[in-house]
Amino acid sequence: MAGVDLGICNFAAVSFGGESVLYPGGALKEDEYYFTKKKAKCGDSSSREATRLDRKRTGRRTHFLHALSKAIVEECVERGVGTLVVGDLGGIRDDDETGASRNWGDHGNLDLHGWAFDRFTTLLDYKAEAEGIDVELVSERDTSKSCSCCGHTDDAQRVERGLYVCENCETVANADVNGAENIRQKVLPSLATDGGDRDNGWLAQPAVRLFDRSEGVFAPREQL
Template sequence: MATKVMRYQIIKPIDCNWDLFGKVLRDIQYDTRQIMNRTIQYCWEWQGYSSDYKIAKGEYPKTRETFGYSDMRGYAYDKLKSIYQRLNTANLTTSITRAVQRWKTDTKDVIRGDKSIACFRADVPIDLHNKSMNIEKSDDGYIVALSLASNIYKKELDRNSGQFSVLINEGNKSNRDVLDRCIAGQYKISASQILREKNKWFLNLSYSFEISKPDKSRDNILGIDVGIVHPVYMAVYNSPARRSISGGEIDNFRKQVQKRIKELQLQGKQCGEGRIGHGIKTRVKPIEFAKDKVANFRNTINHKYSKAIVEFAIKNGCGIIQMEDLKGINTDNVFLKNWTYYDLQQKVKYKAELEGIEVKLIDPQYTSQRCCKCGYIHRDNRPEQAKFKCIDCGFEVNADYNASLNIATPDIDKIILEFLKCET
């Protein structure tokens, strides 16, 4: 089972005005923060009590015998439900569960002094239980019914229901497909969140679905080489199938933005009062905006490339995708540093696993110097960036294609290691 999150902007409430809906969201967000911080406090107090109990009696106390609950979630809920009465009870439970999970994750680091006790800020997301949402498609678009207010709070608001219907911006086709599949029951809605960014409210819709099982009929291996001339070069082991993606799209955009950033930096030195504002933050704001554009472009391109890679693997019956392990990437390579190849690999891995394709990372050492035809390894085999010519057998081919064929070879790490042993 896989779980993903898709973000949708809340355009407007359907059954009330923004003044009321905004007030409800702010009130519930405030209460959510208090609830989660109080829950963390209870967990910390229980940890201290447990430690003292262990010292005194040689064993840790049992939560059920001490509090009457199997864990801290029940105890916190019983304490907090009468204090914070504006939240839908299912959402209250979800917030408490999230805080307890955070505590469990941090406990060891907190005790060692490596991490501070979690403290949730004012912008904490509002939790939504999976049963607190219902999605429908109408002539106006996609409507999401959100159960937010408790019975007590809805009376305070003079409403007949604690549920609020909102119109969301469905975005592109991929976003709409997710909504349609949730409506059809193909995807199961999971606990989700509402959050606020730059005075806009968004729904982070969480959904889950079954992952495809590995397809045993796919016995081919796809090798992926990443580089400068071609960000991605693909080749299939023992097959003529190959495909490359040109790097011009990435490099041109990066150069354009870097040029624009330099122009903005020069403008900042000679800016008028409109750019001076409250100081340095106002001056660098356009530069930060330009950097955000680069990050968004990288994310979009990596989604595009990863989709193309997985589709190529499926088309050629590949059950395995092999890529270079880039953890030891050369920090002198400016292009590879400026482009998030690790992010690309993560997206490939995620999309491939959904299709039942295994992803393996191999040691990239010598894959660019090895001849994919005879197996001979030598640094002189690659006289130029884009050219490969084996000095042993004379085989000549595109350097990236040669590297991708090597990467696609089964057990290539062991093959290279054996060759190097024999050479020495």
């Protein structure tokens, strides 16, 4: 079983339980910036050039999301994952209490991310199903505030430099990986909450896959 947390900086964080992978959304954001600037130069937003740019932008977004969902499903197949648990963002967009990492209004990315997350979830569902993997949507509520190791929830939890630090058990985790692991545990309660002495180093050391523009695929990168 694997958990997927969607976000702005890392478009997707995946926890396989004992192993984690990040998929940064930088390429998507760069495109957005590029096309927004180009379109602003067109002036008339109903011109043929503006329409052409819109179409091209949509194509680039769609390609990114296809490549990303494909990469995640491939990693699930490699690991024999039977169920993919995805954090459901429904409602989060109207929720003010979701923390700085989900500041939807920032940089005018609201539209992009609303659109991209919905589209991505649909693609992931489709591709996973084709491989016989079930996709379950669960609420994201509290998944960024709770420690995936001990279950401690801290409403005042601050994410600093992308890290989640638990004041109870002192676990240090990549914040997005912690979220993904919490999402995974919503369907499969982990042994970690038994207070065992499991090695949690993997929570702080995700592998990173970057989008390779020239190849149009996500390529592996060394660990951070």
